[in-house]
Amino acid sequence: MTGRxxxxxxxxxxxxxxxxxxxxxxxxxxxxxxxxxxxxxxDPPPSLWPSDPQWENFxxxxxxxxxxxxxxxxxxxxxxxxxxxxxxxxxxSATAAYAFAFLRFPGRNVLFMVFLGTMMVxxxxxxxxxxxxxxxxxxxxxxxxxxxxxxxxxxxxxxLRQHFLTIPAELRDAAEMxxxxxxxxxxxxxxxxxxxxxxxLGIFAFLQAWNQYxxxxxxxxxxxxxxxxxGIATDATQNLNKINVAFASxxxxxxxxxxxxxxxxxxxxxxxxxxxxxx
Amino acid sequence: MTAATERPxxxxxxxxxxxxxxxxxxxxLLPSLILFGVFVFYPLIKSVYLGFxxxxxxxxxxxxxxxxxxxxxxxSSEFRKNLVVxxxxxxxxxxxxxxxxTFLAIIANQKLPGIVVFRTIxxxxxxxxxxxxxxxxxxxxxxxxxxxxxxxxWFGVSPKLWLSDGGxxxxxxxTWTLVGAWFTNPNWALISVSLATIWMNVGLFTIIxxxxxxxxxxxxxxxxxxxxxxxxxxxxxxTLPMLSPMLFFATIVxxxxxxxxxxxxxxxxxxxxxDSSRTLLYSIYTEGFENFRIGAASVEAIALFLILVIxxxxxxxxxxxxxxxxxxxx
Numbered sequence: 001m002t003g004r005x006x007x008x009x010x011x012x013x014x015x016x017x018x019x020x021x022x023x024x025x026x027x028x029x030x031x032x033x034x035x036x037x038x039x040x041x042x043d044p045p046p047s048l049w050p051s052d053p054q055w056e057n058f059x060x061x062x063x064x065x066x067x068x069x070x071x072x073x074x075x076x077x078x079x080x081x082x083x084x085x086x087x088x089x090x091x092x093s094a095t096a097a098y099a100f101a102f103l104r105f106p107g108r109n110v111l112f113m114v115f116l117g118t119m120m121v122x123x124x125x126x127x128x129x130x131x132x133x134x135x136x137x138x139x140x141x142x143x144x145x146x147x148x149x150x151x152x153x154x155x156x157x158x159x160l161r162q163h164f165l166t167i168p169a170e171l172r173d174a175a176e177m178x179x180x181x182x183x184x185x186x187x188x189x190x191x192x193x194x195x196x197x198x199x200x201l202g203i204f205a206f207l208q209a210w211n212q213y214x215x216x217x218x219x220x221x222x223x224x225x226x227x228x229x230x231g232i233a234t235d236a237t238q239n240l241n242k243i244n245v246a247f248a249s250x251x252x253x254x255x256x257x258x259x260x261x262x263x264x265x266x267x268x269x270x271x272x273x274x275x276x277x278x279x
Numbered sequence: 280m281t282a283a284t285e286r287p288x289x290x291x292x293x294x295x296x297x298x299x300x301x302x303x304x305x306x307x308l309l310p311s312l313i314l315f316g317v318f319v320f321y322p323l324i325k326s327v328y329l330g331f332x333x334x335x336x337x338x339x340x341x342x343x344x345x346x347x348x349x350x351x352x353x354x355s356s357e358f359r360k361n362l363v364v365x366x367x368x369x370x371x372x373x374x375x376x377x378x379x380x381t382f383l384a385i386i387a388n389q390k391l392p393g394i395v396v397f398r399t400i401x402x403x404x405x406x407x408x409x410x411x412x413x414x415x416x417x418x419x420x421x422x423x424x425x426x427x428x429x430x431x432x433w434f435g436v437s438p439k440l441w442l443s444d445g446g447x448x449x450x451x452x453x454t455w456t457l458v459g460a461w462f463t464n465p466n467w468a469l470i471s472v473s474l475a476t477i478w479m480n481v482g483l484f485t486i487i488x489x490x491x492x493x494x495x496x497x498x499x500x501x502x503x504x505x506x507x508x509x510x511x512x513x514x515x516x517x518t519l520p521m522l523s524p525m526l527f528f529a530t531i532v533x534x535x536x537x538x539x540x541x542x543x544x545x546x547x548x549x550x551x552x553x554d555s556s557r558t559l560l561y562s563i564y565t566e567g568f569e570n571f572r573i574g575a576a577s578v579e580a581i582a583l584f585l586i587l588v589i590x591x592x593x594x595x596x597x598x599x600x601x602x603x604x605x606x607x608x609x
Contacts, residue, residue: 008391015386019400022383025415025478028426032418044424092310099307105300115311118319120591124539124560125584126322128329128567128576133317152314182303211408213542218568229410233546236414243424250414254407261406262399269490 026251033057033248040243057248071249073224074231078210080143081227085150085209086202093156093201094194098186100157101164102172112161118154123215131218145219146227150209156201159271163197164190200271203264210257228253323584329577344574352578356454357554357562361579363457364448364469365538365558371473372480372540373533377526379477380484385518387485388492398489405482409542416475416547441471442548448555468548468556475543480536484529491525492518524597531594538586559583 032040034050034057099105100112123130130149139145167190175185191198216227226234232253235246261268291299330348332341352358383401387394407415419427420441428438444467447460495518503513541560544550550557550565557565559579567576 011386011389011391015391015394015397018383018386019397022401022404022478022481025419028418029415032424040424045426045429046424048426048430092314095307096311099304103300103304103307105304106297108304111308115315116595118315120588121319121323121584122539122587124541124563125580125587126319126326127563128573128580129322129325130318131568132325133322148314149318152311152318154315157311182307211410213409213545214564217545229408229542232414233410233542236417237546247414247418250411254411257406257408257411258403261403265399265402265486268405269486272487272490 026254029247029251033244033251035244037241037244040240054244057245058252071228071231071252074226074228075253077143077225078228081146081216082206082209084143084147086205088147088151089153089156089205090198090202092152093160094186094191094198096152096157097160097164098182098190100161101167102169102185102190103182115154115157119158123149127214127218134219140219141222141225143225146216146225147209149215150205153205156205159201160194160197163194167193196267196270199264200267203260203267204271207257207260207268326577326580326584329574330581332574334571334573341574348574349578349581352575353582358579358582359454360448360457360554361557361559361562363454363461364466364554364556365560367461367466368469368473368476368540368556368558369534369537371470372476372537373530375473375477376480376484376533377488377529379481380488380529381522381526383481383485384488384492385514387489398485401485402482402489404478404480405486407479407482409479409540410546412475412479413543413546416471416478416543420471420474420547439467441467443552444468445552445555449553466555468552472540472543472547472556475547476537476540479543480533484533487529487532488522488525491522495521528594528597531590531597535587535590535594538583538590559586 028048031048031050032046034053034055035046036052036054039046096115100108100115126149134140134145134148137145139148171189172185175189180189211229212227213229213233216230220226220230223231232246232250236243236250239246291302294302331343331345333344333348334341387398387401404412417425419425422440422443425441427441432438446464446466446468447457448466448469450457450460450464499517499521500513503517508516538558539560540558541564544556544558544561545564548556550561560583563576563579563583566572566579
């Protein structure tokens, strides 16, 4: 028994070393978040051990940037934006995927290619005209401005269509006999059968929406409308006097995503390969 | 057909079949189509159009210049340098991310008790957004409060001016001076931005490559062992060939990411010093939203679009056989 563990020791040592190296930046982030502010102002760089931990840095009352907005406000904004984008993508992708998988109509294949083609035009390419559109609509500093460009996706339509195609067409015929229209068939028969694919798309949409940086930076000026990404980046780069609180907030903002990614990893893997690998 | 199964004739029964089919499909497609029209296709056409105009000094009037602006922007030495910086950034991020990701995936693929814990740790940086990764690297690289120089000092490595030394990126002059300096004068600002990006990528790449490793059948290793192949030979002759589609996939995905990178540059270096970390997308942002040269920014956006079309086409090609036409309903 001991022999077996001795043989395994080098493997574990290597794994542990890699884990430590990979997690070192996060460790420093947490330690910096625990330091009192004079660690940064008086004799930098701050030490690598929290000799005088300030736990209240992780539970700040005011905003880290002194702008009056707090981490909780940023988090609420991000949550609203991400939930709306996720629901929107699920709805538009499910209906479009249904048409491509179950309906026959002229130009179907061409239109599907057009949907796939949208994947070649990421937001980054279109920021200027899209910003002008949002400005023209008067949607800067609003939730609609933050979510509107992301409510439909070619990727989502593609992913769900792949899954819908595995549902036998005979099911549609049977449902039609029972007097189900297309919409009722989609909602009550198809969607419950496509739970895994919906979860995959949902987690992708949520993660992407939550982690966005460029678009929220462009369409929000009001600190009250900032998402958490913009909030923590602003707080960490603009005000050295509260930088410890900013680092603590950054770690707090990381935690929910960490839980989500660990919890839903198998759906993520499936989605990465367009549903072709069962993760 | 008996009366019992006959469905009531709907209002559109008199219409020709293709029209009727289209009318059925339209409500399902319309939400996506409207959104794509407004936020994908219209902006693309508008960008091409905006590229034909320059604004006067006070931004009060748009002057039509046709393709002159395209020629001027795409032929400029700034644009060439942006491309060199962007390609270097892709190289700095993709290659290390894949090597580290492959290494971590291989050691996390061993059959050991508790290996799941390590798999989770190795893939956890996937959860980090660009803002979180950038702030996390600020605690390491910041000119006064960063701790990395101190840690490297323990190992006898001399301190670097991480975010404030642009190396070759700060050089002016011909492309040849730039190429010469590329090898001799490291661009620490771009390396800093790359470090944060690699850290962020490693989680995703480990997951991708781990998924690839798990598709390699055990008996391949078995027969390699019988043929007397050692660990290294098994890696070269079994693992790597079996993994190559996954590695190619990761290379393209990573390249696409690097051309879309923005937050890490904005947070860590703001494109500086002296434009040494100014990538194509960062240039679009500063031209469009800081210098208000909408036309020039639009020309650069079209260039970025064309680069991404090439990369995405490669990605589609790669996955085509397996994914795109698989399971067509007949």
